[in-house]
Structure formats: structure tokens, C-alpha cells
Amino acid sequence: MPVQYYIFLSIALFCIGIMGVLMRRNAIIIFMCIELMLNAVNLLLVAFSKMWVDAGRTDAASAQLFVFFVMVVAAAEVSVGLAIIVMMYRNTHSVDINILSRLKN
Amino acid sequence: MSIEQIIFIVLSSIAIAAALGVILSKNPVNSVLCMIICFVAIAGHYIMLNAQFLFIVHLIVYTGAIMVLFLFVLMMMNLNAEIEPQKRNWLKYAGAISGGALLLVLVGALREASLPAINAGASSDIGLISNLGKTLFTSYVVPFELSSVLFLSAMVGAVVIGRK
Numbered sequence: 001m002p003v004q005y006y007i008f009l010s011i012a013l014f015c016i017g018i019m020g021v022l023m024r025r026n027a028i029i030i031f032m033c034i035e036l037m038l039n040a041v042n043l044l045l046v047a048f049s050k051m052w053v054d055a056g057r058t059d060a061a062s063a064q065l066f067v068f069f070v071m072v073v074a075a076a077e078v079s080v081g082l083a084i085i086v087m088m089y090r091n092t093h094s095v096d097i098n099i100l101s102r103l104k105n
Numbered sequence: 106m107s108i109e110q111i112i113f114i115v116l117s118s119i120a121i122a123a124a125l126g127v128i129l130s131k132n133p134v135n136s137v138l139c140m141i142i143c144f145v146a147i148a149g150h151y152i153m154l155n156a157q158f159l160f161i162v163h164l165i166v167y168t169g170a171i172m173v174l175f176l177f178v179l180m181m182m183n184l185n186a187e188i189e190p191q192k193r194n195w196l197k198y199a200g201a202i203s204g205g206a207l208l209l210v211l212v213g214a215l216r217e218a219s220l221p222a223i224n225a226g227a228s229s230d231i232g233l234i235s236n237l238g239k240t241l242f243t244s245y246v247v248p249f250e251l252s253s254v255l256f257l258s259a260m261v262g263a264v265v266i267g268r269k
Binding site: 001002003004005006007008009011012013015016017018019020021022023024026028029031032033035036039042043046047049050051052053054055060061062064065067068069071072073074075076077078079080082083084085086087089095 | 107109110113117120121124125127128133136137140143144147150151154155156158159162163166167170171174175178179181182184196197199200201203204205207208211212215216218220221222223224225227229231232236237240241244245248252255256258259260262263266267
């Protein structure tokens with residue numbers, strides 16, 4: 001199976017994530033779309049890892065460990081980001097990101 | 106068409122349809138549920154690619170922890186489709202067009218790339234915990250310890266921000 005299949009799947013998921021970030025105004029949905037983009041990249045890294053294993057490389061486990069670290073960072077990011085969104089909701093009773101443009105006042 | 110290709114096509118269509126459901130559904134709770142379906146489909150891809158450890162970590166961390174956290178926050182805020190903020194229409198079209206343009210450019214650039222093929226039938230033990238653990242604790246000890254510091258600071262940050 002050509003690795004292009006996985007590349008195109010990852011590109012499709014990544015672009016759907018970008019469209020979601022550009023099209024929605026709900027801060028939580030935007031955050032979820034960022035997670036979707038991270039997952040598209042993870043999938044591509046795992047596919048490349050499998051590709052190099054099948055090509056005979058022995059150090060392809062590094063790609064899977066990189067995915068592991070991306071998951072670690074994503075988990076930390078989500079905990080802080082959701083805390084920020086909850087705080088914003090508590091202050092403004094809305095998760096509309098347009099409210100954030102008034103932060104400077 | 107081999108069985109691997111059939112599984113690939115089924116999983117990919119589920120993943121892409123669920124991802125479209127995330128960005129198109131009006132109700133945020135439906136978006137989170139679509140996201141969970143998408144993540145489960147991606148976990149199926151991990152199994153297909155001999156990444157057993159990542160499969161289980163993805164299921165536990167993403168589907169089990171992160172998405173449930175999103176769901177909790179949504180339920181706590183009591184958001185629904187009626188108070189969902191809407192962008193102006195031309196902004197939505199502009200976002201969709203620019204995302205689609207990026208899709209076209211990337212697909213066009215990578216269509217002719219010559220890369221080794223994936224042998225989906227061959228199994229390898231690269232993704233097993235013993236193999237990954239050896240690599241993690243020999244070559245990547247410093248990033249591992251740094252990630253523990255990152256988690257500690259994220260925990261402290263979340264508590265400080267979340268406090269009233």
C-alpha cells in the first residue's frame with residue numbers, strides 16, 4: 001500500500017482542522033480543531049515510522065516516541081487551555097472568541 | 106483489493122466524516138461526540154500501522170481523558186445550539202476556501218513524491234512497549250524528565266487559573 005494514502009488522509013484531517021479554526025467562533029470548538037490537527041500530524045508520523053521499518057531501518061521507534069511526546073504536550077496544553085476558557089466563561093458568560101478582542105481594556 | 110486497503114478506506118471515511126461533523130455541527134456536544142468517533146478511527150489506523158502502544162495510549166489519553174474533559178467543561182457551561190455564536194457568512198466561506206486551497210496545494214505537491222511503500226501485511230514489534238521503553242529510557246531520557254516538569258507546571262497553572 002503506498003504511503004501516499006496516509007499522507008493524503010493526514011492532509012485532509014489537517015485541512016479540516018484549519019477550516020474549523022477559521023470557520024467557528026466557539027473557543028472550545030477551535031481548541032478541538034487544534035487537537036484534530038495534532039492528531040493528523042501524529043498519524044503521519046506513525047505512517048512514516050511504519051514505512052521506514054518496512055524499508056529496513058532499525059531506528060524507526062523514534063517517530064513513535066515523538067508521537068508519544070506530542071500526546072504528552074497536548075494533554076498539558078488541554079488542561080491549561082480549558083482552565084483559561086473556563087475562566088473566560090466565568091468572567092464574560094460566553095465562549096465567543098470575539099470577546100477576547102476586548103482584552104486590552 | 107486487499108483486506109488492508111478495505112480496512113483503510115473504511116477507517117478513513119469514518120475519520121473524515123467525523124472530522125467534518127466536528128466543524129459543521131451546530132451543537133457543541135455533538136462536535137465532541139464526533140471528535141471521539143474520529144479519534145477512535147485514528148486509533149484503528151495505529152493498530153494497522155503496528156503501533157500497539159500508541160493505540161492504547163491514544164485511546165486512554167485522548168478518547169478517555171481529553172475528550173471527556175472537553176465534555177465536562179461543555180456540560181458545566183451549559184452551552185447549546187441556540188446561544189452558539191455564529192460568524193458572518195462570508196467569513197465562513199473565506200475560511201472554507203482557504204482551507205480547501207491549502208488542501209489542493211499540499212495534495213498537488215505530494216502527489217508525485219516517490220517514497221517506499223508500506224507493507225501493511227508485515228508485522229513488526231517496533232511499536233511494542235518493551236521496544237519503545239528501551240528507546241525511551243536510553244536515547245530520550247532528558248525529554249522524558251522534561252515532560253514531567255512540564256506536567257507539573259501545567260498542573261500548577263491549571264489550578265492557579267481555575268481558582269476563583
